[in-house]
Amino acid sequence: MRSANDPPTSQSRLVLSEYQTNNVLRHLKGRLFYLLCLLGSLVGILLLVTLLNDIRQDGFHYMSKHFFTNFPSRKPEIAGFHGAIMGTLWVMGIVAITSFPIGVGAALYLEEYAIKNKLTSLIQTNISNLAGVPSIVFGILGLQLFVRGTIGYGPAICIGEQCGFGRSVISGALTLTLLILPIVIVASQEAIKAVPPSIREASYGVGATRWQTVSSHVLPQAMPGIMTGMILALSRAIGETAPIIMIGALTFVAFRPEGPLDPFTAMPIQVLNWISRPQAAFHELAATGIVVLLITLLTMNAIAVLIRIRLGQSGAR
Template sequence: MTATLQKSPAASSLGGRRRPLEPVFHTLLMVCLAVAVVFLAILLAYVLHEGWGRLDARLWENFPSKLYPDRAGAQSAIVGTIYVIGLTGAFCVPIGVMTAIYLEEYADSGRWWNRLIELNIQNLAAVPSIVYGILGLGILARGLGLGRTLITAALTLSLLVLPVVIIAAREAIRAVPGSIRQGSLALGATQWQTIWRQVLPAAVPGIATGTILALSRAIGEAAPLLLLGAVTHITFNPEGVTDAYTVLPIQIFNWIKQPEAEFHTLASAAIVILLAILLVMNSVAVWLRNRYEKRW
């Protein structure tokens, strides 16, 4: 006997009520997207127009100057930004990826401490950045005696983006089909060999994309670094992790405060440099995703 499944009148009426709303919802989404793109385009156009006159070699070859805006540059801020982000990535990426591997491949979700770790990671991802600045100032700078140095800034920003890196790495590892693991284990590989040679290579695109996007957030943070005492006027490049430093957001903040219009032009030009660095980082993320992505 063949059983025939029919939709109930209530389900049919519910589906009928939802269909006319789909074009409306789609239109609202497109309007929101258009508003965001228009405001972003206006912002970029304004910044380019204001800073175009100082987008030359002086900006990245010269050091900041309080008295001569026509000679001032942002070399120390650019170098400091690269150092801080490089150290941040060196600290947070290995810890984030290893934590994701543990939670996805080894941890027993039935254990209370594993559930507590997952809950804390999700909560920490939504903590305001200024709270991490307070944490870095109280524990790293004063408690551990690291001072207001380059390594303090890098460790603080690592704590800031670490939950994002963990979540992105977990999603990438989770997306690898279970059949890959089962096939590797069936051929005699150990669990760690399976993870190292099969799971991680397949998850690299997602991990790299999430990591670079997390670092893109860190590169624009100014509030925690202001709290950590980042120097607003520095005329040398840091040579070690215990040196004083400045970064582009701090330098832009310092120039914006100045009353002279020339410093405002410098600030707009530095914003363009910061956006260019962000664009390069996001382009690398897109390239890695397209280059190594596997479709299952």
């Protein structure tokens, strides 16, 4: 028997050193892999910084009061964003009004009312599939259904000469509503799921009906989560360009829409129009428009975070 104090035999020393070098190598590989992961995750953030910096450099030459009050023009120094801002406000207002009740209603149905059957799981699967449909396909849907009032077969829905809603604010808004509905529904479902069952049980226990339970206990508790999801969905809709190009938002609008049936342009469409011109001055205008667009998005996201923090404290979570 060898005791621990005995010097290692030459054979075991060899094994030991092999083990040691092996270990050093393993350690080194581990550090390298860690660095690789760190670098990989920094690439995206680095590109984000470059992008924002690029826009910051170009985006403030034309930033002035005129930019917000003027309509687009062939002369870059007097061209403005007014029509696009008003168009986006109109469209987003209608999107908010339509998508909130439908989205929350659908989420309430799926979480509180629906029996777990084939139809329910079909609706649920369909919602997640719909979220993956390219936005331009929604544009094609909107072009037929809302702009022209037809599904391509049989008669169109017409009032007098006017078939469908035409290339108008309401067509754009309804198209975007269908586009963001899956997002609103899923976010609302998550918020409703997070309301603890004990609250429902207490309400049923004192004899409340299902609707009383839902409307005065579940919904108020879920509201911060729903509002956060709603704002995030709206900020997705603001940046959407493809579907409203499809439904025919104009790219050169020297007026602001006065009603839901008026033609319109929107911020990303105006930006696209400026990008697609060859002159550098228009690219700077596009960058200025992008700055306005990004600041709007940033504000909306900040509001969403604030709502989550402020109302979340008293809420269920």
